[in-house]
Ligand SMILES: NC(=O)C1=CN([C@@H]2O[C@H](COP(=O)(O)OP(=O)(O)OC[C@H]3O[C@@H](n4cnc5c(N)ncnc54)[C@H](O)[C@@H]3O)[C@@H](O)[C@H]2O)C=CC1
């Protein structure tokens with residue numbers, strides 16, 4: 001059977017790489033007969049001879065075309081799959097609820113070590129289009145993440161009062177390592193969004209695991225710091241009587257204590273703060289996670305606001321994959337700040353994940369002091385993660 005591989009929804013770049021995937025795939029099965037680019041008004045087209053065994057490969061859905069002789073295959077991001085690992089948890093459940101409502105998601109795979117069938121049955125009764133599936137335990141992890149465009153990870157234990165995020169390292173580092181090792185095998189090109197704390201260390205862990213597996217791409221791993229942005233926007237809007245939905249506040253650095261750096265000098269709409277306001281608001285944003293941990297008094301940490309933040313960030317990644325480039329703050333491998341290899345700044349998201357690191361921009365003297373103070377703390381967190389994998 002021959003197929004016409006038409007990529008009307010992809011940029012030339014993703015088109016090339018997808019074509020390469022298909023050719024590699026066919027080669028690996030020793031079934032390629034011909035693969036040649038053809039000119040076409042609708043974008044690059046590749047003619048490939050394909051055997052029936054491959055016609056259901058998850059690279060895309062195949063549609064009959066020209067009397068069955070030719071078929072077209074769409075890039076997987078035209079029917080995106082999101083895998084949610086830790087789906088039964090305090091964050092996982094409301095995040096699953098929000099993702100089920102995201103029109104950009106065609107398939108929502110829920111994975112956890114417990115209770116996933118119940119969560120999936122519940123969500124599957126919601127009348128939105130995303131198809132929900134459940135996977136439980138490490139034996140089903142490969143299937144959960146296979147073919148995923150985006151994998152979101154809130155798996156792991158949360159803080160109790162008196163703990164730092166770093167106190168979670170001993171339990172959560174191994175969880176993230178093992179999950180990412182499975183992603184490296186089953187969906188090496190997926191964008192990976194890590195919520196699990198300590199984010200400052202779990203992101204370097206993920207990079208090191210991907211490096212070891214030979215599928216490292218620094219554009220594809222993200223520490224989710226969106227909750228810091230959400231909080232900063234809520235607190236600034238409340239203080240200044242602004243419309244929260246139209247207030248933007250970049251938050252840079254990392255995701256723990258003094259590494260969380262709100263850039264109040266860059267608030268939009270442009271807003272003036274007194275020194276006193278800055279000195280109160282900055283630690284409030286830095287300690288907002290602890291505020292929730294203490295208020296929950298042993299019952300966990302932020303889940304509902306985190307679910308919203310996670311859904312917002314996932315949607316931004318999916319829009320980027322579709323070619324709708326957009327800007328979000330995220331903790332990624334970065335050269336934005338000298339002396340540290342991972343840093344959150346605004347980044348441009350696009351078809352490859354991180355398209356561009358936009359840097360810290362113009363900061364005040366106070367903010368520069370916060371950046372300087374964060375660097376050594378971040379380095380410790382990064383080194384701890386790297387050493388764990390090595
Ligand atoms: N990045 C951020 O801004 C935030 C991060 N967090 C972090 O998110 C993580 C999860 O928090 P919660 O959902 O409140 O905790 P939770 O304990 O309610 O849920 C965690 C879920 O992970 C599952 N899990 C444990 N090991 C697993 C494994 N190996 N594979 C798959 N699933 C596994 C558990 O069964 C549970 O369902 C914590 O590490 C927390 O610190 C929390 C809030 C904000």
Ligand SMILES: O=C([O-])CC(=O)C(=O)O
Nearest residue numbers: 159197227289290301302
């Ligand atoms: O504080 C915690 O442990 C959870 C978290 O990261 C946050 O709410 O920002």
